Amino acid sequence: MSDPIIQAGTPTPRSGDEKPRPGMSERSIGVLGDRKKARLDELARASASDRGGISLVRDAVRRLRRNPVAIVGAAIVGLFVLVAIFAPLIAPHDPVQRFDELTKNLTVDSIPGGSSEFPLGSDPLGRDFLSRMIHGARQTLFVGVVATLIGLALGVLIGAIAGAFGGWVDVVLMRLTDVMLALPSLLLAITLVAMASRSSQWTVIFAVAIVSVPIFARLLRGSMLAQRESDHVLAARALGVKERNIVLRHMLPNSLTAVIVQATLTFAVAILDAAALSFLGLGDPDINRAEWGLMLGVDGQRYFEVRPELAYYPALAIIVVALGFTLLGEAMREAIDPKNRR
């Protein structure tokens, strides 16, 4: 990768994002006076927070706690996780039970709206929509987390092997990820689901997970390669630490931060992609499953003319949660960037 043209074309993560922009936040724009002022502020801050030896992670956490973007993101994510965990306690009804009060009013072109007992009304099968929305948090969290974890695990495995061994192993593995990156992510996911004999929740999770593998792999490998040349690895080697331990204890842990940040961003993409698969008719066929992407992609689409709320609420939930994870992920990415350390 010595040649700048090749480097210029190295794909970046798909999450709809730019490369990390070091030091962006503290910079001023081109007016001279402004820049001088910013420079002074910078010096002031640097001297005020001169606490040598503080770890990168602790420093990052400290910066995160001061960043309103991170707090908003964390609050959304936290609330979402709480709702997901306590869904059975919060939801007023059973999400899969069909209520006679609701089914008797169901027709082809009318679905009962909200009442005091069923605040958000009915879904197309006479089930309590509010309870399904609340339980939806749980299923959505499950799909997002499992998909992200599978992608992360496979990506880390490939990236770590490539980064640790280098040489032809690296070349072969990276060519493989290049092939995957050359495919539009949703198209790859569609193909994966379409090729399974019948779709289930797991084919969706798996397809969404595979798409993120090359991103994690590339990221980790890049980070590992940078570590190989670093002083602490050299020091470990000089001390006679076994090669295996250098990789596992020194290189891998130090490379994981970027991957974990990416995982936060991947979660948002995973639930959006799962919704897209449902929309295309490739989602989970289980009609009892309450998952936001499924609710939006199937019922929301089919009954958009009859009762648009069936699309609005799951869509809103997905947007807010995706936004929360994206905000948190981006704030984290900015925070761990060593160039932002002050």
Add this chain to the structure above:
Amino acid sequence: MLRVIVRRLLQLVVTLIALSALIFIWLRNLPGGPVEALLGERATPERRVLLTKALGYDQPILVQYGKFMQRVVTGDFGNSIRTGDPVTEVISRAFPATIELALAAMIIAVGLGIPLGYLAARWRGRWPDNLTIAGTLLGISIPIFFLGYLLKDVFTQNIHWFPPSGRLTTGLDNTNVTGFFVLDGLLTREFDASADALWHLILPAITLATIPLAVIVRITRASVLDVLNEDYVRTAEAKGLRHRTIRGRHILRNALLPVVTTIGLQTGALLSGAVLTEKVYNWGGIGTLITDSISGGRDYPVLQAIILLAALVFVVVNLLVDLSYAFIDPRVRVR
């Protein structure tokens, strides 16, 4: 320069061969597989054996792959299971529709994204910047098929500004020359057809442009902020150059380099988005073809060819982007 091009082309060929082999082997080892897809309900053990033999699936996988590649290099991807038409014909019928849509979306994304990103950078930290950033975050968090339905509902049902679906008003005659309807109308002087096609194009193009637009705004903003901090911009300001000159020659020319790379990388997002957008607006391009190839029994030959085509388009576009770098940025040429 030439060496780089040749090397990239070789890499492209290797990538495509690897991809085709992967897809080929994968397709043939699936539960169900093409034989089941072809036979569907009528599958009996005898028929299965007959068809397996007729399609050559009883031969070793390497022999099968060799034969497949032999046909592919002559442009024969087999026939669609669903319609029986040659795959190349099916795809070339749908391809212009998607390209037209993707180009329109890219024009919107680039045309709006670069100015918005520049303005956000110049107003850094103040409300125009915050508003733009909030907009881009919303843009990447919204499921684009939902956005499509929303736009369709507002602009075709509530206010009747745009047609709800399709590429042309039914009954309107147009002469098909290139398959790009807007262009066809101009070429054949059927300007009403051209206008009608454009009118149909606007909503889908906006829907599809959302994600690339958000990404381009963010990259442009970040990149402009980087450049604004450079010494040569300060020098230009100190020299008392006109604002317009500084913006055009010093800031944008340098800031746009990463943006150009991003535009290439967005090809993938456009193809993914096209599948969803085309379904919402019943567009009839590659995206619709993918959806149909899946829902109407799995049409493996068509899917296989589309995947290879998508990879080809992505890699070629990015190759062109990298090459254009050498022309935009003299520094790349020197090295």
